[in-house]
Amino acid sequence: MKIALPEPVRRLTTDADRPLRQGAYTSPLRDERLAAILGSSLGILFTICFVTGLYSHLQQHPQAWLPIPARPAGLYRITQGIHVASGIASVPVLIAKLWLVWPRFVSFPPVKGLAHLVERVGLFPLVAGGIYMTFSGVANIAQWYPWRFSFTATHFWMAWVTMGAIFAHAGAKWAITRRTLTRPSRRPALSEADPALGASAETTPGDGGPHAGLTRRGFLGTVATASAALTVTTVGQSFPPLRRLAILAPRDPAFGPQGKPVNRGAANAGVVDLARSPDYRLVVAGRVSQPLSLDIAALEALTAYTATLPIACVEGWSYSAAWRGVRIRDLLAMAGAEPDRTVRVESLEPNGAYRTSTLNPGQAADHDTLLATHLDGERLAIDHGYPCRLIAPNRAGVLQTKWVTRVEVL
Secondary structure (H helix, E strand, O other): OOOOOOHHHHHHHHOOOOOOOHHHHOOOOOOHHHHHHHHHHHHHHHHHHHHHHHHHHHHHOOEOOEOOOOOOOOHHHHHHHHHHHHHHHHHHHHHHHHHHHHHHHOOOOOOOOHHHHHHHHHHHHHHHHHHHHHHHHHHHHOOOOOOOOOHHHHHHHHHHHHHHHHHHHHHHOHHHHHHHHHOOOOOOOHHHOOHHHOOOOOOOOOOOOOOOOOOHHHHHHHHHHHHHHHHHOOHHHOOHHHHHHOOOOOOOOOOOHHHOOOOOOHHHHOOHHHHHOOOOOEEEEEOOOOOEEEOHHHHHHOOOEEEEEEEEOOOOOEEEEEEEEEEHHHHHHHOOOOOOOOEEEEEOOOOOOOOEEEEOHHHHHOOOOEEEEEEOOEEOOHHHOOOOEEEOOOOEHHHOOOOEEEEEEO
């Protein structure tokens, strides 16, 4: 006796090749070509973000075998601006890509063989890494840290894991992606459609779920528009012509003490009393023949120079300003330091990951590397580093040490 099964049950039990619960995720947009376009776009954005992020990591963790040059002066401002912009632009693309391939994650049976198992295991670092990198990156530019581990270390190593997974996945899918993107666009009939991707793109509106009325081109246009909108409304924090449009940027480069933003003020750093103390001294010591100890009056009496330099933060905001102060190389000459020496700059700040920074010989000798006492013609505000701060070309903002009290020749 043959028992007639209800239609929903029959659809799930009679088609062994159709993923379980697939009916809930069908859409004419889920096809191979669209997946390849979004995957390629995401790969490009992640690669740009990775390369520029690696440069930022080398800035903060310098290697003796690969010294960071002092020129071009605005290089870090450009690379970090691109880093943050590409990361933000990738968010809508990642969401669209995950929506597109979601049915494959709930397919049944979950594993169809050894090769399929290896592919699915490889997807975990790809998907988890992509989600973590975009989430943590956006949280960082907003200075929101809902975790207790080190952001910089974890973000760095997860970037390697994610990029490794991307290259492995791209290699595995290279032939399919190349064939899909180079052949003329073809919308298969419903009977030919890949069940794992859902209904055919030829399905008419109303036949393929809530997204059936949106064409592939319209879907891509929507994703591209979302990426462009997020970029335009945030990139103004580092690109002055778009500053007025940067309504979603966490920093306005024209707002703050002396009309310039700061991340960490003197009160939070615990240096207010130390910076204003009459006992303050700037010490130049280490491998020198004539150590120096200068009070504020003696420091300001030295020959001063003005340099227009950008300061760029790892969160993506930046600005250019006229800085005035004494050149590091002049201080070293006064102290009798030998040429081509590495220099460590120390802050009054008692604690903090960036209370010291290092200048390689090329940076220390650059004519625009200053201990600045003035900003745009005004005495440096305490939140900007009074009594003096380091400002040097092509350098991450976290390395432009504030409240400098010691320059040590190594």
